[in-house]
Amino acid sequence: MKNFSFIIVAGGKGSRFGTKKQFMKLGDKSLWQWSADSAAELKDSGVNEIILVIPKDSDKNEILWNSPLPFKIIHGGDTRSESVLNGLNTASCEYVLIHDAARPFADKNLFLRLMNATDENSGAIPVLPVADALKKIDGENISIVNRDGLFVTQTPQSFPREKLIEAVKLNLSAKDEAESWLSAGHKLKSVEGNKMNFKITWTEDMATARALAEKNFPRSQTRTGLGYDVHQLVPERKLILGGIEIKDSPLGLLGHSDADLLTHAVMDSILGAAGLDDIGNIFPASDEKFRIADSIELLKEVLKLVKNSGWRVDFVDAVVEAQVPRLNKYREEIKKNFEKFFDINIKFKSAENLNDSGRGLSMTCWACATLSRE
Ligand code: CTP
Numbered sequence: 553m554k555n556f557s558f559i560i561v562a563g564g565k566g567s568r569f570g571t572k573k574q575f576m577k578l579g580d581k582s583l584w585q586w587s588a589d590s591a592a593e594l595k596d597s598g599v600n601e602i603i604l605v606i607p608k609d610s611d612k613n614e615i616l617w618n619s620p621l622p623f624k625i626i627h628g629g630d631t632r633s634e635s636v637l638n639g640l641n642t643a644s645c646e647y648v649l650i651h652d653a654a655r656p657f658a659d660k661n662l663f664l665r666l667m668n669a670t671d672e673n674s675g676a677i678p679v680l681p682v683a684d685a686l687k688k689i690d691g692e693n694i695s696i697v698n699r700d701g702l703f704v705t706q707t708p709q710s711f712p713r714e715k716l717i718e719a720v721k722l723n724l725s726a727k728d729e730a731e732s733w734l735s736a737g738h739k740l741k742s743v744e745g746n747k748m749n750f751k752i753t754w755t756e757d758m759a760t761a762r763a764l765a766e767k768n769f770p771r772s773q774t775r776t777g778l779g780y781d782v783h784q785l786v787p788e789r790k791l792i793l794g795g796i797e798i799k800d801s802p803l804g805l806l807g808h809s810d811a812d813l814l815t816h817a818v819m820d821s822i823l824g825a826a827g828l829d830d831i832g833n834i835f836p837a838s839d840e841k842f843r844i845a846d847s848i849e850l851l852k853e854v855l856k857l858v859k860n861s862g863w864r865v866d867f868v869d870a871v872v873e874a875q876v877p878r879l880n881k882y883r884e885e886i887k888k889n890f891e892k893f894f895d896i897n898i899k900f901k902s903a904e905n906l907n908d909s910g911r912g913l914s915m916t917c918w919a920c921a922t923l924s925r926e
């Protein structure tokens with residue numbers, strides 16, 4: 553049997569996505585872990601080790617995964633080819649599979665097709681025919697591109713390791729390994745790719761991935777929980793919501809800790825669904841630790857408690873009632889901060905000058921969490 557090192561390239565910045573997408577949660581695990589679990593499934597088919605390439609400014613200690621195969625975490629480089637090269641130099645098997653962490657849905661048969669097609673002289677890549685009509689746009693000028701014979705390339709890509717090292721070194725700005733391989737004059741085979749195996753590139757791709765993950769890997773036994781918090785708005789306090797400082801607010805929330813009422817309500821909704829005590833009891837205000845706390849750090853504690861009780865957070869829906877300041881422009885940034893941990897929806901409502909929140913004296917927040925059994 554041919555032996556393969558499985559290299560997961562997760563060293564990118566996610567500049568089109570807006571954050572390091574490889575560490576975002578998809579379902580119950582980080583995006584990169586979908587590929588790691590696929591690699592683990594190939595344990596008896598020739599994959600002997602897994603190498604995860606993370607951004608050079610990311611902390612290796614934050615990667616937690618119980619691997620059934622030898623597992624190495626290394627730092628990548630500025631370009632994809634540099635990240636791949638670091639992976640290749642760490643790998644020890646005769647052959648390599650290189651796979652984007654940004655493609656969570658590559659299926660086992662696709663890996664097997666590629667592994668079979670690869671030999672000491674030939675690499676293999678998955679391709680799909682271009683389905684849409686193509687145009688080339690150059691400023692105002694639009695011209696036709698004939699799509700006959702054109703294919704899009706996916707990963708995983710499969711090669712003999714040592715020859716690929718030489719090929720990748722020749723051009724460190726190649727778009728993928730197939731480009732380096734072909735430029736070096738080597739033989740390449742194509743196998744049929746898989747439409748499900750799309751790459752998460754833009755923010756909206758995550759919604760498609762979430763829908764697919766939910767459809768194909770449904771959860772069982774779910775519970776919901778409700779959280780609530782209210783704080784007074786006062787001058788000379790920072791306004792922190794969901795761990796993000798709302799810089800242009802003249803008022804901030806009064807309270808122990810950072811008074812981040814959104815994170816507080818979210819934590820209580822999660823704890824409620826897990827049947828655990830609320831934050832007031834877990835982090836009493838009398839405790840100095842809570843007085844000065846960053847609420848996002850407390851959220852991490854809550855998530856550990858919930859996980860230890862056998863639950864995982866699927867989704868949180870939250871609504872913040874605030875007359876001032878206007879918060880909608882911060883919505884995406886706040887959402888992204890939570891989406892490191894779970895999927896969330898956040899809405900802001902003014903209170904029509906009717907109650908204390910409506911008169912700008914306070915803010916109120918409700919959150920509803922859905923949890924399922926681990
Ligand atoms: N990648 C990498 N090292 C780099 C650049 C990219 O390991 N220096 C990885 C990414 O983490 C991703 C895969 O290559 O899993 C495909 O790249 P892409 O989708 O372009 O991701 P990013 O480079 O992170 O995104 P962007 O190009 O939008 O910055």
Ligand code: MG
Pocket residue numbers: 564
């Ligand atoms: Mg990129």
